[in-house]
Amino acid sequence: AQKVTQAQTEISVVEKEDVTLDCVYETRDTTYYLFWYKQPPSGELVFLIRRNSFDEQNEISGRYSWNFQKSTSSFNFTITASQVVDSAVYFCALSGQYSGGGADGLTFGKGTHLIIQP
Amino acid sequence: KAGVTQTPRYLIKTRGQQVTLSCSPISGHRSVSWYQQTPGQGLQFLFEYFSETQRNKGNFPGRFSGRQFSNSRSEMNVSTLELGDSALYLCASVRSGGRDNEQFFGPGTRLTVL
Numbered sequence: 001a002q003k004v005t006q007a008q009t010e011i012s013v014v015e016k017e018d019v020t021l022d023c024v025y026e027t028r029d030t031t032y033y034l035f036w037y038k039q040p041p042s043g044e045l046v047f048l049i050r051r052n053s054f055d056e057q058n059e060i061s062g063r064y065s066w067n068f069q070k071s072t073s074s075f076n077f078t079i080t081a082s083q084v085v086d087s088a089v090y091f092c093a094l095s096g097q098y099s100g101g102g103a104d105g106l107t108f109g110k111g112t113h114l115i116i117q118p
Numbered sequence: 119k120a121g122v123t124q125t126p127r128y129l130i131k132t133r134g135q136q137v138t139l140s141c142s143p144i145s146g147h148r149s150v151s152w153y154q155q156t157p158g159q160g161l162q163f164l165f166e167y168f169s170e171t172q173r174n175k176g177n178f179p180g181r182f183s184g185r186q187f188s189n190s191r192s193e194m195n196v197s198t199l200e201l202g203d204s205a206l207y208l209c210a211s212v213r214s215g216g217r218d219n220e221q222f223f224g225p226g227t228r229l230t231v232l
Contacts, residue, residue, distance in 0.1 A: 037223075043206060045223035091161065105151060105163025105176055106221065 002027045002094050006109035013082055014117050021077045021112045023092030029053075033095040034068065034075045035106065040088045048090075051075065079114075087116045120145065122211045122224035130230045136197040139227045143190050143211030150192040151221060152184060155206040164207075167192050196229075204231045 003026040036048040063080045093106040123142040152164040163176035167186035184194040210221035
């Protein structure tokens with residue numbers, strides 16, 4: 001069975017600080033996909049990034065960056081120069097066992113509540 | 119392009135009743151997945167429909183069911199509601215249904231069972 005662990009339940013930092021959200025996953029699949037989603041207070045999940053298991057290149061998108069390390073089964077997310085608008089709950093997710101063409105259910109971590117104080 | 123639409127946004131029911139939630143995916147998307155989000159269990163996968171067929175199912179009792187129509191709109195039904203069914207129910211729309219496809223989520227339906 002798949003499992004995603006986000007050990008940090010809540011993180012609070014002051015605006016402009018850098019912050020890293022940790023994600024550790026478990027899967028027996030050799031091919032899998034990892035995702036990060038942001039959930040603001042409105043409740044809607046916003047897609048941030050998708051990474052497949054064969055691509056270990058780190059990715060940077062503006063103030064966001066992701067570090068995928070297969071050797072440690074981690075897919076960490078860093079926000080540089082954080083802003084108040086970054087305050088939200090962030091979820092790491094893993095795609096499930098491929099079963100003949102389906103959009104597999106995502107296995108989510110419990111989420112990290114990020115609070116950016118002005 | 120319109121996003122994923124879920125109706126109603128809020129719902130209050132009593133124990134023992136049944137409820138039907140609706141999800142309209144993004145135009146052209148053929149796969150719809152449903153998730154339940156609770157403070158205790160977090161986000162959990164309910165089921166996924168593609169071309170009117172249920173292809174994947176999470177670990178939920180048979181009281182939870184769903185269907186998909188020919189226009190890709192989907193409904194989920196919960197019968198004999200229990201207090202523990204109070205949750206945010208999220209629907210996700212995927213273009214073709216491959217597992218690498220980005221899932222676009224709707225705003226959710228918040229169900230309260232009294």
